[in-house]
Amino acid sequence: MSWSKVHSDPDVYEVRVPFQNVSTSATNCFVVMDGGEALVVDTGAPTEEGAAVLDAALDEIGVERSRATFFLTHLHLDHAGLVDRVAPEGATVLVGSADFDAMRASGASAYERMRRLLASEGVSLSDASGYARHSVEMPLFDPARVDVRFAVEGDEVPVGGRRLRVVEVPGHTPGSLALFDPASRILFGGDHVLFVISPGIALFPDGRDGLQAYLDSLEKVRSLGCSRLFVAHGDERADFEARIDWLRAHHLGRLEEAQGIVRSCPGLSGEEVVRSIKWNVPFERWEDISFMQRWCIVMEGLVFLNHLVDRGLVRRDEDEAGVRRYF
Ligand SMILES: [Zn+2]
Numbered sequence: 001m002s003w004s005k006v007h008s009d010p011d012v013y014e015v016r017v018p019f020q021n022v023s024t025s026a027t028n029c030f031v032v033m034d035g036g037e038a039l040v041v042d043t044g045a046p047t048e049e050g051a052a053v054l055d056a057a058l059d060e061i062g063v064e065r066s067r068a069t070f071f072l073t074h075l076h077l078d079h080a081g082l083v084d085r086v087a088p089e090g091a092t093v094l095v096g097s098a099d100f101d102a103m104r105a106s107g108a109s110a111y112e113r114m115r116r117l118l119a120s121e122g123v124s125l126s127d128a129s130g131y132a133r134h135s136v137e138m139p140l141f142d143p144a145r146v147d148v149r150f151a152v153e154g155d156e157v158p159v160g161g162r163r164l165r166v167v168e169v170p171g172h173t174p175g176s177l178a179l180f181d182p183a184s185r186i187l188f189g190g191d192h193v194l195f196v197i198s199p200g201i202a203l204f205p206d207g208r209d210g211l212q213a214y215l216d217s218l219e220k221v222r223s224l225g226c227s228r229l230f231v232a233h234g235d236e237r238a239d240f241e242a243r244i245d246w247l248r249a250h251h252l253g254r255l256e257e258a259q260g261i262v263r264s265c266p267g268l269s270g271e272e273v274v275r276s277i278k279w280n281v282p283f284e285r286w287e288d289i290s291f292m293q294r295w296c297i298v299m300e301g302l303v304f305l306n307h308l309v310d311r312g313l314v315r316r317d318e319d320e321a322g323v324r325r326y327f
C-alpha cells in the first residue's frame with residue numbers, strides 16, 4: 001500500500017506518490033481529515049503511475065473530492081503536477097503568490113532573461129541555454145479550471161473543525177509555504193527542510209536575496225516549537241531541529257568558502273567561483289558532472305554570490321565583454 005496513517009488528532013495520512021529523480025523516489029503527499037472534510041497537501045509528479053497511486057489512495061482514505069481543499073507547498077513539478085488529475089473542477093487550490101507569478105511568467109521572456117543572466121555570469125552559451133530551459137517552470141496545472149487562492153502568512157486553512165495556519169517559508173522557491181496546526185504543533189514543511197538532500201535554494205526572479213530568505217525561514221520554523229515535521233521527500237525523523245541547525249551551518253560554511261575564493265582569486269566570473277567551491281559531488285572535470293547536477297550547482301552558487309554582494313561582502317563589476325566579475 002502506498003499510503004499510511006501517520007498521525008491521529010488530527011488524522012493525517014501520508015501518500016507516497018512515485019517520482020524518480022536524483023535524490024528521491026517519491027513525493028510524500030499528506031491528507032488531513034476532519035469531520036468529513038479533507039485537506040490535501042501537495043499532489044505529486046504528473047506520471048500515469050503517480051496519478052493512479054494518488055487517485056486510489058484518496059479513494060481508500062475516503063476523501064470526498066467535492067469536500068477537499070488542495071494546498072500546494074510550492075509550485076514544483078513533483079508537488080503541483082497532479083492537480084489537474086485529482087482536483088475536481090472549481091476546487092479550492094491554495095498557493096503562494098510568488099510561485100504562481102513565476103509559473104504564469106514562464107515562457108519565452110523568462111527563458112531569455114535567465115539565459116542572459118547566466119551568460120553574464122560566465123556560463124557558456126550552450127550551458128546557459130540548457131540551464132535556462134530547466135529553470136523556467138512549465139505551467140503545472142490549468143488555473144482556470146480550479147479556484148486558485150493565494151495564501152499568506154497567518155492565514156487560517158479550515159478543515160472540519162480544525163484551523164491550520166499558513167507559514168511562509170521562502171527560499172527553496174520564492175513562494176514556498178508550510179502549514180502548521182497550532183493545536184497539535186505538527187508542520188507540513190514541503191521541501192523546506194529535508195533529510196535526503198540539502199534543499200536547493202532558488203534564484204529569485206525579483207533579485208531578492210534567496211539565501212537570506214531561506215535562512216530566515218529556517219529560523220522561523222525552528223522557533224515554532226513543532227512536535228513533528230512532515231517532509232515531502234524521504235522519511236520523517238525526530239531530530240529535525242538538529243537538521244535545521246545543520247542546514248544553517250552548512251550554508252554559512254559554504255558562504256565563507258565562496259567569499260574566501262573571491263578573496264584569494266579576485267576577478268573570477270560567477271561560474272568560475274561556483275566551480276571552485278567544493279560541492280558534495282566528486283568530480284575531476286566539471287564536464288564529468290551530470291548536466292542536471294551542474295545546473296543545480298550553478299543556480300545555487302549564484303544564489304550565494306548574490307547574498308555576498310547584497311551584504312557588501314564581495315563586489316560585482318561587469319567587464320567590457322559584459323561578464324560579471326567578483327572582487
Ligand atoms: Zn521543490
Ligand SMILES: [Zn+2]
Pocket residue numbers: 027076078079191232233
Ligand atoms: Zn520536491
